[in-house]
Amino acid sequence: xxxxxxxxxxxxxxxxxxxxxxxxxxxxxxxxxxxxxxxxxxxxxxxxxxxxxxxxxxxxxxxxxxxxxxxxxxxxxxxxxxxxxxxxxxxxxxxxxxxxxxxxxxxxxxxxxxxxxxxxxxxxxxxxxxxxxxxxxxxxxxxxxxxxxxxxxxxxxxxxxxxxxxxxxxxxxxxxxxxxxxxxxxxxxxxxxxxxxxxxxxxxxxxxxxxxxxxxxxxxxxxxxxxxxxxxxxxxxxxxxxxxxxxxxxxx
Amino acid sequence: xxxxxxxxxxxxxxxxxxxxxxxxxxxxxxxxxxxxxxxxxxxxxxxxxxxxxxxxxxxxxxxxxxxxxxxxxxxxxxxxxxxxxxxxxxxxxxxxxxxxxxxxxxxxxxxxxxxxxxxxxxxxxxxxxxxxxxxxxxxxxxxxxxxxxxxxxxxxxxxxxxxxxxxxxxxxxxxxxxxxxxxxxxxxxxxxxxxxxxxxxxxxxxxxxxxxxxxxxxxxxxxxxxxxxxxxxxxxxxxxx
Numbered sequence: 001x002x003x004x005x006x007x008x009x010x011x012x013x014x015x016x017x018x019x020x021x022x023x024x025x026x027x028x029x030x031x032x033x034x035x036x037x038x039x040x041x042x043x044x045x046x047x048x049x050x051x052x053x054x055x056x057x058x059x060x061x062x063x064x065x066x067x068x069x070x071x072x073x074x075x076x077x078x079x080x081x082x083x084x085x086x087x088x089x090x091x092x093x094x095x096x097x098x099x100x101x102x103x104x105x106x107x108x109x110x111x112x113x114x115x116x117x118x119x120x121x122x123x124x125x126x127x128x129x130x131x132x133x134x135x136x137x138x139x140x141x142x143x144x145x146x147x148x149x150x151x152x153x154x155x156x157x158x159x160x161x162x163x164x165x166x167x168x169x170x171x172x173x174x175x176x177x178x179x180x181x182x183x184x185x186x187x188x189x190x191x192x193x194x195x196x197x198x199x200x201x202x203x204x205x206x207x208x209x210x211x212x213x214x215x216x217x218x219x220x221x222x223x224x225x226x227x228x229x230x231x232x233x234x235x236x237x238x239x240x241x242x243x244x245x246x247x248x249x250x251x252x
Numbered sequence: 253x254x255x256x257x258x259x260x261x262x263x264x265x266x267x268x269x270x271x272x273x274x275x276x277x278x279x280x281x282x283x284x285x286x287x288x289x290x291x292x293x294x295x296x297x298x299x300x301x302x303x304x305x306x307x308x309x310x311x312x313x314x315x316x317x318x319x320x321x322x323x324x325x326x327x328x329x330x331x332x333x334x335x336x337x338x339x340x341x342x343x344x345x346x347x348x349x350x351x352x353x354x355x356x357x358x359x360x361x362x363x364x365x366x367x368x369x370x371x372x373x374x375x376x377x378x379x380x381x382x383x384x385x386x387x388x389x390x391x392x393x394x395x396x397x398x399x400x401x402x403x404x405x406x407x408x409x410x411x412x413x414x415x416x417x418x419x420x421x422x423x424x425x426x427x428x429x430x431x432x433x434x435x436x437x438x439x440x441x442x443x444x445x446x447x448x449x450x451x452x453x454x455x456x457x458x459x460x461x462x463x464x465x466x467x468x469x470x471x472x473x474x475x476x477x478x479x480x481x482x483x484x485x486x487x488x489x490x491x492x493x
Contacts, residue, residue, distance in 0.1 A: 052335065053343070056325040065321055069270055069349045069395055074322070077342040084336030116268040122391035126338050 003129045004091055011091035012217050013128075015102035017184060018136035019177050020158070021146035022198045023205070027136065028100050030206045031213065035096060041224045043090050047101035050081035061157050068113035071157065075106055076123050083127055096222050103127050104191065108183035112176065113163060132216055134209065135193035137185075140178050142199055148173070266372075267394015270353060278360035281485060282397060284371035284462075285478075286453070287405030288446055289427045290415035291467045292474060296405065297369050299475050300482065304365055309486075312359040315369035319350035333431060341379045345392055348372065352395065360397075365486075372396045373404070373460060377452035381445065382432055386455075401485045402462030403478060404453055409446035411468055413439065 004013050014031070016024040028044070035042040048057065057074050060066045066074065090097055103124045110120045148170060156162065159169045160176025188195060194212060196205060213219075263275045283300075287293040297313065304311050317323045326343050329335050335343065359366050372393040379389055407415075416423055423438050425431070429445025430438065457464065463481065465474060 052325065052329045052339075056322040056346075060321050065350075067270075067349075067353050069353060070321060070346055073342060073346040073349050077339055077346055080339040080342050081335065084339055085334075114271040116271075119268045119391060119394060122388065123342070125388065 001125065001129050003131045005131050007128055009091045009128070010094035011097060012131045012222070013087070013091060013097045013099060013102075014132045014134070014213065014217075015099040015104070015130040016134045016136060017101060017104045017108075017193070018198060019138065019140075019143040019181055019184075021143035022136040022138045023146075023202060024134070024136040024198070025100050026202060027134070027196075027205055027209055028098050031209060032098055034210060035098075035219070038219060039224050040219055040222045041093075041095045042098060042222075043086070043095050044098045045082055045086060045100070047099075047105055048075065048078055050078040050085075053078040053081055061155070064156055064162070066157065066162070068110065068115050068162070071113060071162075072106065072110040072115050072120060072123070075110075079103070079106070079124070080126070094222060096217065096219075099130070102130055102133070104133065104184070104187060104193075107187060108180045111183055112160070112179040129191065132213065133191060133193045134196055134212075135184060135188060136196045136198035136205075137181075138198040140174075140181055144174055144177060262398070264398050265394065266396050266398055267391060269397070270357070270395055273357060278357065278397070280360040280362065280364045280366060281401075282356065282360060282366045282368065282399040283482060283485065284368040284373070284399045284402040285405065286370055286373050286402065286462070287467060288407065288412055288449065289424060290412045290419065291405040291407045292471060293369060293405055295471060296474060296478060297367055299471075300367060300478060303475075303479060304367075304482075310362075310364045311367055312355060312364045313367050313369060314351045314355050316344065316374065317347055319347040320354065321350040322347050330426065333425075337379070337382050337384060341375070341384060341389075341392075344375050348375065348393075349395055352397070356397065368399065371399060371402065373402065373453065373456050373462065376456060377449050380452040380455070381429065381448045390459075400488070401481060402460065403481070404457070404462050404464050405467035405474070406450065406453075406464050407467040409443045409450070412446055413442060416442075 004011060014028075016028045018024040032042055032044050048054075053074065057078060060070065060074060087097055087099075106124060107117070107120055111117050154169045154173050159173040160179075161169060161172050163172070163176065165175040166172040184193075187193065196208065198205065263278055265273075265275075285293050285297055285300075301311050301313065317326050322343060326347055329340075329343065356366050356368075376386075376389045376393060380386060413423070416427070423442045427445075428438050428442035429448070430441055432445070434444040434448075435441040456462075465477060467474060
């Protein structure tokens with residue numbers, strides 16, 4: 001598997017991974033605000049958000065119809081739809097795409113649910129790897145407390161109740177999250193996660209993230225400009241300005 | 253019990269299968285019938301159900317886009333033709349897996365004869381024609397249980413055209429493969445697509461070894477052949493205690 005940069009995509013993909021309550025969504029949101037303010041072409045994509053698959057997913061979850069296999073497949077369908085219809089074209093068009101969860105969420109959860117790791121990874125092998133994967137690693141108790149304090153009603157699959165780990169949703173959630181965390185840790189080296197200490201203060205984490213992103217991605221190449229240049233095939237040869245040269249550079 | 257099995261007597265998954273399923277408990281029989289629209293597939297399945305039930309065998313039918321979980325959404329998405337190929341492929345796989353776990357496996361456990369109006373091979377062939385990687389598909393459908401028999405009703409594309417037009421006065425968008433742009437002309441596209449599908453089936457036949465039935469013949473003689481072959485399957489160990 002290769003990253004988007006290695007596959008010569010003009011765009012770049014940054015993914016955040018971690019347990020619920022690890023603060024990853026806050027961090028990626030702040031990255032989005034920063035990049036927008038910098039005039040970067042940025043797009044934000046969430047796990048589990050494809051329109052077409054959504055009704056089926058929520059029906060399956062509400063009525064508890066899902067098995068580990070169908071749970072895995074319906075999320076893969078959702079991911080494929082977002083990947084093929086949004087992420088790929090945007091990455092072709094030179095966007096910086098921010099993903100709140102990526103394929104590693106599936107790798108971790110589905111394996112905890114008992115799906116064979118090779119099977120799950122095989123299914124997702126149409127997807128390229130992120131250029132940066134930030135893993136927000138908290139102590140299990142910290143993320144558990146954040147979730148259990150603020151949102152006491154746990155959903156069936158969210159708590160891993162389908163695994164029959166415990167009749168008590170809270171206890172089930174604890175065990176389930178612990179196993180997911182183990183999976184993330186086990187994947188860290190293999191997929192070159194940047195491990196973030198998510199126990200520390202939010203602003204401090206954000207400044208580390210911003211520094212890292214600007215080091216790894218040459219952001220000025222991803223600036224939005226207006227008016228939008230025409231695609232090369234239709235561009236008339238005469239009016240050439242500096243910006244269009246920069247475009248060419250960004251495309252490499 | 254001591255009756256040693258033939259090549260189809262093994263009860264196994266193609267790949268990793270479904271977690272926590274006890275294969276030895278699946279006493280029923282799974283019979284899949286594959287073939288294009290107009291190959292006589294549905295007619296033959298209806299006749300087989302009649303015959304089997306009259307003979308005292310409990311039967312259950314499954315098919316494509318019939319799952320509780322996603323059939324409606326899949327239908328809807330297909331109408332708009334808005335799904336990309338991996339998405340559509342995974343959507344169909346979800347539909348299949350839902351039926352596998354909720355219908356096929358329980359029915360086999362209860363000793364039923366499950367008739368599949370198309371199985372994973374049609375899904376794989378469609379995706380192969382659309383340029384998807386065969387090994388990816390093989391991994392994906394490693395969840396599937398190996399049927400006791402698979403019959404592929406092979407009919408010449410030209411004959412399929414005639415049968416489809418006689419029945420519906422039109423050629424189906426998807427059965428003509430119009431989504432892949434083989435031709436703007438539906439008639440041409442249909443023939444090209446069905447030819448490509450037969451090629452894909454031939455390729456799959458080498459891996460999965462199903463029985464090819466000449467579907468160009470009259471309905472009655474095809475039924476006769478199917479019955480004969482299914483009788484042999486039923487005689488194999490495992491069905492009757």
